[in-house]
Amino acid sequence: MKYEVTPDLITGHDMIDREHRQLFDAVNQLLDSFSDNKKAGKEQVNHAAAFLTSYVDKHFAHEEELQKKSGWREFETHHKFHEEYKRQLKEILDRIPEEGPGIQNMSEINVHVVRLITHIRTMDKRLGVFLKTVE
Ligand SMILES: [Fe+2]
Incomplete structure (x- = not known):
């Protein structure tokens, strides 16, 4: 199973939606590295985990920047x-x-990603609607 940005997760903000796709790609890569682990070893897992961590940091920072600039309540x-x-x-x-x-x-x-999906469906989508009114 692959995680993807399904239509119900589109926020309408291009950058946010693009980054959500990349974030899910990073999660998929990490989960793939788990099953490849026997062949490729821990190095690939570590690499995918580090990439996901840094991507989450970067994406959350971008979203927060948009919120601060726009005065999102x-x-x-x-x-x-x-x-x-x-x-x-x-x-x-x-x-x-x-x-x-x-x-x-x-x-x-998987449980953690489901929490992110709920977050996107609620908080991020509300943010997307708001950003459309100010940008
Ligand atoms: Fe968010």
């Missing part, structure tokens, strides 16, 4: 969600054992 709650999300992502990735990821790691990531 939900900035504080949105920012809180982002911070908590990054913290949990780090925790989950840090739990991947040296000998490679297992089913538990995989399921934690």
Whole structure:
């Protein structure tokens, strides 16, 4: 199964939607690296995990910049969600054992991505609607 930006997740803001696609690509790559792990080793997993972490940081920062510039009233709650999300992502990735990821790691990531999907469907979409009125 691959994560993708389905029509119900489109925020209407081009940059945000583009970055969400790339973010899902990064998640898919990480999950792929889990199943490739036996062949490719931990290096590929580490690489995909580092890329996802840095991409999430970058994307959340971009979204927050847009919110600050436009004076979005939900900035504080949105920012809180982002911070908590990054913290949990780090925790989950840090739990991947040296000998490679297992089913538990995989399921934690899936649960975490579902939380992001809910976030996109609610907070990010509200932001997208708002940005259309000010840009
Ligand atoms: Fe967001």
